């Protein structure tokens with residue numbers, strides 16, 4: 001008889017026939033920070049903390065020591081610094097540039113990735129500049145936003161960011177940011193583009209963490225419709241043509257088909273973002289005793305790798321890295 005179970009009989013055989021690997025080197029840790037001297041547990045994301053710059057440096061060092069190569073930074077900006085023009089996002093003395101410099105000074109081998117988008121800086125809470133038309137409707141301006149994003153990306157590069165990651169979903173921003181970085185002499189700074197970022201219900205806890213929810217309206221005129229997969233291939237093609245170095249799909253777990261299709265259609269590395277709502281679904285079910293957290297986390301990350309992602313942004317990065325370093329997994 002043909003018996004597939006023969007290849008599953010012992011742990012050693014299972015290890016040899018395993019098709020997908022998951023290691024700490026595949027993980028990127030998203031980190032929240034604020035302009036305060038103390039650290040604040042984030043109510044909407046149990047187990048996640050908003051750090052002072054000093055604590056951020058310490059915690060990033062711990063994650064790096066576990067084998068995690070990179071962090072992505074998300075700032076909570078003080079209300080008084082927010083404005084319709086989001087000018088604080090390219091202040092070279094702002095929170096993010098100072099955090100980049102502190103991280104790079106303390107941990108030169110850590111890859112520091114920054115988020116390029118206006119929502120934490122914008123009094124409207126949108127990823128782009130907002131205009132209100134005479135009929136009362138809101139428009140998120142595309143081309144005007146790009147100019148600000150370019151300044152933001154160059155400011156991050158100037159502070160020492162290793163990779164910039166535009167998450168705003170404006171059309172044409174990857175090409176424009178590439179041009180701005182090159183013109184400023186940062187030809188070696190890669191762009192990790194949020195290529196297929198969906199207008200997802202799963203970002204709710206994140207917006208709570210940064211107080212960055214849109215004040216009015218939603219993000220459906222720029223983030224993608226969850227019903228569409230072929231459209232993601234169009235975004236991927238454009239980002240490639242515009243010079244992106246890494247393509248990202250977000251969220252991850254509900255969009256494995258999109259990860260898989262993009263991975264098959266591009267020679268570029270693919271990243272996937274296991275977002276705050278995905279984190280919370282596992283975290284809260286585990287906290288209630290309804291599922292085994294460690295097994296669920298490893299399985300969810302393995303599935304994202306199996307779909308075709310080279311790297312995964314996940315709030316579980318440090319815990320997963322510690323588990324993966326134990327021989328028994």
Ligand code: PBG
Nearest residue numbers: 117119167202203206275276277
């Ligand atoms: C905003 C941004 C968001 C996330 C990352 N960058 C939220 C949004 O688009 O509203 C969400 C991440 C998460 O939910 O974990 N530029």
